[in-house]
């Protein structure tokens with residue numbers, strides 16, 4: 001079973017291939033976009049669990065893609081890791097201020113290090129989700145307490161006919 005879907009938005013085929021292979025070998029489903037326009041369209045149509053986003057992209061740059069992801073209610077929760085170029089700290093700062101969750105430096109971080117960043121982010125999202133669903137369950141149970149007691153009574157009756 002897939003661990004989740006990750007979209008790589010990157011115009012250099014070599015980089016896409018490296019990350020694609022590493023992620024796929026680790027059990028993720030991988031999608032690729034070659035420019036910002038295609039990336040933004042795929043974010044909307046596929047709702048990936050995480051986006052790896054290059055900043056320097058044809059047609060629409062990574063900042064614009066990030067801005068759209070964060071402005072859209074359907075996509076604003078999706079974790080984004082930006083690819084930056086070594087020495088471009090101001091790009092990283094801008095990206096993080098715009099709502100990117102983390103960053104990597106191209107050609108500097110190994111694919112394994114990036115994988116561990118991805119795992120951390122995906123775990124954080126999972127924890128948040130399970131806390132939310134726990135809250136929801138408690139809420140439901142408070143509303144349906146008499147109904148729940150009934151169900152338990154019925155279940156017990158079913159298992160112990162005497």
Ligand code: CA
Nearest residue numbers: 011054056057
């Ligand atoms: Ca690029």
